[in-house]
Amino acid sequence: MNETADTATPATDPAAPPPAACRNCGSTLHGPHCYACGQPVKGLVRPLGNLFGDLMDSVFNIDTRVLRTIPPLFAKPGFLTTEYFAGRQVRYVTPVRLFFFLCILAFFVARLAIDSGDGLDVNINDPEAGEIGAAMTEAEVIVRRDAALKRFNDAKAKIPDSPGKGGAEVGFDVQADQARSTAETRIKQLRDAAAKGEPAPAAMDDTFSFGKNGAWDEKKNPVHVPGAPKFVDGWFNQKIGRAKQNIKRIKAEPAQYVETFVSxxxxxxxxxxxxxxxxxxxxxxxxxxxxxxxxxxxxxxxxxxxxxxxxxxxxxxxxxxxxxxxxxxxxxxxxxxxxxxxxxxxxxxxxxxxxxxxxxxxxxxxxxxxxxxxxxxxxxxxxxxxxxxxxx
Incomplete structure (x- = not known):
């Protein structure tokens, strides 16, 4: 009977510690994560040295995969994709992480390359040419308009010759169109005043014009999006107002616009x-x-x-x-x-x-x-x- 009892109840070491339990759900732990709720055993509340060690381990693990991923990505068209479809995925950086990392890094370097150039420090707001809307004669309006258009073209020519250059030129094209529109409005003001025998009107503020509705104003002459509810019109006109303010900043700092565009x-x-x-x-x-x-x-x-x-x-x-x-x-x-x-x-x-x-x-x-x-x-x-x- 003693032999049977010994077989039924195996001896245990009373000094052995109890198995670790998950602090979230209390289930017995069998690895670095709880099988019941998924909570990791290692949390953030631990010595900083341990956290730094885990971080370095993750970084070096990613680095080894980067070394296996970047060369075929550049030199072997379709290789990574066929490897991924074949089920060999862990050895390479995942497609989402790879694209995200390279895209952000590429345009970070682009910003540095553009910022390091000296060709973008263009003073568009030339004090000698003055503002178009402040001209007091029709001839003066034409001279200032032509000078402004020349400055915008010069600024566009100094944008680095790189992919996306055409998009960066859009901001300067917008300013050129605005200069032409302002000149037409100012010439009309001067001609109307001359026809009535009145003195030249006071200098006009910078304006936006949309179609035949005249100068844009958020309160008096806003833009209405056909079929859109009122809050959409409000949001759209608010953004137009912000763009109008930013055009003044571009005149003084064209490089800031190019930097924002690249970003x-x-x-x-x-x-x-x-x-x-x-x-x-x-x-x-x-x-x-x-x-x-x-x-x-x-x-x-x-x-x-x-x-x-x-x-x-x-x-x-x-x-x-x-x-x-x-x-x-x-x-x-x-x-x-x-x-x-x-x-x-x-x-x-x-x-x-x-x-x-x-x-x-x-x-x-x-x-x-x-x-x-x-x-x-x-x-x-x-x-x-x-x-x-x-x-x-």
Whole structure:
């Protein structure tokens, strides 16, 4: 009987500690996370040295994956995407994190490259030319208008020759249109006063004009969006007022506008990623792939574009550091040209490798997608440029 009792009740060490329990739900812990509620064993309330060690471990873990991800992303079109579809995912940086990291880094370097240039320090508000609305004769209005238009064109010419330059020019085009509109309004005021035999009217304030409704005013002459409720009209006119104030800031600090514009481009690209995935879904409808698969293709495509732009902006920044008209400048110029040329070639090869269609259909779909995407990109960049007038 003693032998039976010993078998039924195994001996336990009375000195052994009880198993650890989750502090949230009380379940027995079997690892670094609770299997019942998911709470991690390690919280933030612990020595700072431990937290720093975990942070460094995470960073170095990401770094090892970056070293395996960046080279094929740049040099092997479609490789990362096919690896992802094949189930080999943990060894590489995830598509979302990869695109987010490279996009933000690329345009951070772009801001540094643009800020380091001396060509954007343009004084648009030339005191010798004066304000158009303060001119007292028609001839003086024309002289000041032409001088203002010349300054805007000079400022546009000094924007760095880089991707997105066309969008950055939109702000200066808006100012040029405003200068022409102000000149027309001032000339009409002077002519009406002369016809009545009255002296020239007082200097006019800066105004916005929309269509034939005359000068914009948030209270007296607001813009009405057809079919929109009252609160939408209020919001829209408030933003117009902010843009009007910011145009005065652009006259004094054009570089600040370009910086704000460059900062807004990543947001535009984030919006285009899911749209481009939808375009791929429509073009390759007979492939019966899930939308999420096309989204992975879109994320890897935009991650490559961000990486390529990062290298372009880095070369532009280096050009400012090396002696002008030297061998290094020429080599960097060649590098920029090759990087820009590699973009469409890479995307074509990637599309061919991922979707596996013949060259005739791949080329047809590539050019159709490219045309539609460049149109959307133009709208996105122009929208970013106009939004910069409001949010700067």
């Amino acid at each position: 807004s481009i990543p947001t535009a690209l984030f919006v285009l990623v899911p749209i481009f995935a939808l375009m791929l879904k429509l073009v390759y409808a007979f492939k019966r792939r899930l939308y999420m698969e096309h989204l992975v293709v879109s994320l890897h495509s935009h991650a490559f574009l961000s990486l390529n732009l990062l290298l372009v902006f880095a070369c532009m920044a280096l050009q400012r550091l090396v002696p002008a008209n030297g061998l290094a400048t020429d080599l960097l110029g060649w590098c920029i040209g090759l990087l820009i040329t590699w973009m469409p070639i890479y995307l074509l090869l990637m599309q061919k490798r991922v979707y596996g269609q013949g060259w005739p259909m791949t080329l047809l779909k590539y050019f159709a997608l490219g045309t539609a995407y460049m149109t959307l990109l133009g709208f996105a960049i122009s929208g970013a440029a106009i939004a910069s007038l409001v949010w700067m």
